[in-house]
Amino acid sequence: MSLDLTLHTAPAVPLEADILTPGRLAGLSALETAKLTVVHGNQSAELGEFFRVSGALDGEIHLTGDLARVKLIGAGMSEGRIVVHGSAGMHLGAGMSGGEILVEGDAGDWVGPEMTGGRIVVHGNAGHMVGAAYRGSRVGLQGGEIVIFGNAGNEIGSGMRRGLIAIGGDSGDFTGVNLLAGTIVVLGQLGWRTGAGMRRGTIVSMHAAEVLPTFSFACIYRPIFLRLYLPYLKRLGLPVTDAQARGSYQRWCGDAIELNRGEILLLESGDAAAAN
Amino acid sequence: MQLNGTAIVDTFAEAFAMWGARVVITAETAEWARAAAQSMTGFATSIIGCKCEAGIEAELPPAETPDGRPGISVLLFSTSAEGVGKRLVERVGQCVMTCPTTACYNGLDAAAETVVVGGQLRYFGDKHQISKLLAGRRLWRVPVMDGEFLVDERFGIQPAVGGGNILILGRDQAATLRAAEAAVAAMRGTPGAILPFPGGVVRSGSKPKSRYSFLFASTNDAYCPTLRPVAAATDLPEGIGAVLEIVIDGLDLAAVEQSMRRGIHAAAAAGAVQISAGNYGGGLGQYQIALRPLAEPVGAEV
Numbered sequence: 001m002s003l004d005l006t007l008h009t010a011p012a013v014p015l016e017a018d019i020l021t022p023g024r025l026a027g028l029s030a031l032e033t034a035k036l037t038v039v040h041g042n043q044s045a046e047l048g049e050f051f052r053v054s055g056a057l058d059g060e061i062h063l064t065g066d067l068a069r070v071k072l073i074g075a076g077m078s079e080g081r082i083v084v085h086g087s088a089g090m091h092l093g094a095g096m097s098g099g100e101i102l103v104e105g106d107a108g109d110w111v112g113p114e115m116t117g118g119r120i121v122v123h124g125n126a127g128h129m130v131g132a133a134y135r136g137s138r139v140g141l142q143g144g145e146i147v148i149f150g151n152a153g154n155e156i157g158s159g160m161r162r163g164l165i166a167i168g169g170d171s172g173d174f175t176g177v178n179l180l181a182g183t184i185v186v187l188g189q190l191g192w193r194t195g196a197g198m199r200r201g202t203i204v205s206m207h208a209a210e211v212l213p214t215f216s217f218a219c220i221y222r223p224i225f226l227r228l229y230l231p232y233l234k235r236l237g238l239p240v241t242d243a244q245a246r247g248s249y250q251r252w253c254g255d256a257i258e259l260n261r262g263e264i265l266l267l268e269s270g271d272a273a274a275a276n
Numbered sequence: 277m278q279l280n281g282t283a284i285v286d287t288f289a290e291a292f293a294m295w296g297a298r299v300v301i302t303a304e305t306a307e308w309a310r311a312a313a314q315s316m317t318g319f320a321t322s323i324i325g326c327k328c329e330a331g332i333e334a335e336l337p338p339a340e341t342p343d344g345r346p347g348i349s350v351l352l353f354s355t356s357a358e359g360v361g362k363r364l365v366e367r368v369g370q371c372v373m374t375c376p377t378t379a380c381y382n383g384l385d386a387a388a389e390t391v392v393v394g395g396q397l398r399y400f401g402d403k404h405q406i407s408k409l410l411a412g413r414r415l416w417r418v419p420v421m422d423g424e425f426l427v428d429e430r431f432g433i434q435p436a437v438g439g440g441n442i443l444i445l446g447r448d449q450a451a452t453l454r455a456a457e458a459a460v461a462a463m464r465g466t467p468g469a470i471l472p473f474p475g476g477v478v479r480s481g482s483k484p485k486s487r488y489s490f491l492f493a494s495t496n497d498a499y500c501p502t503l504r505p506v507a508a509a510t511d512l513p514e515g516i517g518a519v520l521e522i523v524i525d526g527l528d529l530a531a532v533e534q535s536m537r538r539g540i541h542a543a544a545a546a547g548a549v550q551i552s553a554g555n556y557g558g559g560l561g562q563y564q565i566a567l568r569p570l571a572e573p574v575g576a577e578v
Binding site: 162163164181183200202221222223224225227228229231232245246261263 | 342344345406408409411415417424426
């Protein structure tokens with residue numbers, strides 16, 4: 001039996017609800033959960049003022065409703081599972097170290113910033129700064145996986161050091177900006193200035209892209225490691241084709257203004273046509 | 277005991293505790309995967325002279341390999357966990373990484389213990405190597421002249437069994453070889469077991485002593501037909517003109533027994549006069565594998 005929270009009153013201003021993790025709600029009754037404090041704008045409020053709470057926690061929390069104004073769902077979680085039957089607000093899974101968050105709708109900006117483990121799956125679109133470092137911080141995603149089935153905004157994986165971000169649709173500008181390491185896969189189109197300032201790491205796209213002049217073309221080859229990565233993403237539900245997994249990719253090395261040890265891999269046009 | 281007219285000696289194979297690893301080699305074609313596997317398992321017949329024993333376990337279709345390419349499964353054994361690690365680094369580095377288009381993966385995912393292999397070979401990349409971590413599995417991409425060599429950082433190892441064996445005694449060399457070939461054909465493909473000697477067969481069986489002080493093993497004169505009248509003792513019945521041995525290493529005792537069972541039945545069906553096994557009186561090995569239970573009719577297998 002899971003703990004179910006259904007939104008009955010939409011917050012007029014953002015609601016900060018970092019208490020919504022399996023770890024923080026463990027051992028609480030539905031009544032106790034409803035009395036927990038959340039921050040509504042600049043006011044404290046009880047969770048029950050917005051959510052109807054039922055059931056009991058068995059490691060899984062189900063949230064139902066349009067939670068686009070509910071921030072910090074799953075922030076800092078280390079275990080268990082959260083399912084959002086609707087959309088989720090900003091800072092989803094911020095700093096989480098384990099467990100899984102599944103969002104059936106869209107997610108706001110800052111999905112999984114500075115997370116170190118676990119998995120976030122968003123079936124809709126996500127905003128800017130997926131898996132990114134917070135402003136003033138140098139390191140973003142340090143582990144775990146973020147999978148967005150739809151499109152994502154700007155600065156995906158900013159400062160990311162480890163882990164995997166996969167975008168089923170398009171990504172915005174500055175994808176992988178200041179990337180330290182890790183892997184970003186974008187099945188759709190990349191925005192402008194991909195990989196700007198990246199030191200190490202891998203950015204993969206299934207489409208042609210304009211590459212910054214500080215990147216150098218290396219070769220066209222078939223990266224064997226993608227034969228493991230792309231089928232893995234397919235098993236997670238992304239629409240990866242066999243042609244993409246087996247395809248030839250342009251390899252661009254950069255960013256030369258930094259360490260120049262990163263890479264952008266772009267599926268060759270012929271293979272891209274075959275994949276479509 | 278008789279099996280299809282073949283005498284099954286009431287004895288046992290004496291086998292030894294070892295450590296084993298499974299290596300999955302893939303390549304663009306099955307031929308190149310096989311080339312790497314054959315190279316890796318070359319000169320790996322006996323711990324005595326090769327520091328490890330290795331062989332091809334199976335050919336793998338693309339659907340059964342990590343990267344969806346044709347593959348070969350290799351088993352490698354040594355007497356210690358450390359020894360397995362050293363031999364893997366040497367042989368994956370010299371025989372697999374060098375072979376065009378190959379990649380090399382750990383084939384024992386559930387093993388409790390691991391040794392570092394790709395984590396050593398990565399240095400060949402001269403700081404151009406790239407680490408990838410996927411679902412807890414760290415891989416190394418080492419740049420090479422045809423692209424990249426992909427290898428798992430760690431390979432699982434597990435306690436194993438080495439030195440299972442059967443001795444096939446026949447009336448002459450040709451007949452004995454036919455029986456041995458039939459046995460090998462039946463034993464190949466046994467999951468978790470390999471036959472490390474050339475073609476799966478060894479003719480130079482040994483005893484663990486020598487009249488030379490600098491040797492600790494020498495020819496098994498009790499089974500040499502040319503020495504029948506002069507050896508200190510002979511184990512050759514009348515009418516036996518040749519003996520061939522098949523040695524089996526396995527990831528566990530059950531795999532060794534299954535391979536021996538297949539070999540005994542096939543050799544008997546192919547005209548072996550007698551089937552025996554090599555042992556040292558039970559004083560050396562940790563395992564004693566009795567022959568006769570394995571010679572029971574196949575339908576009686578558990």
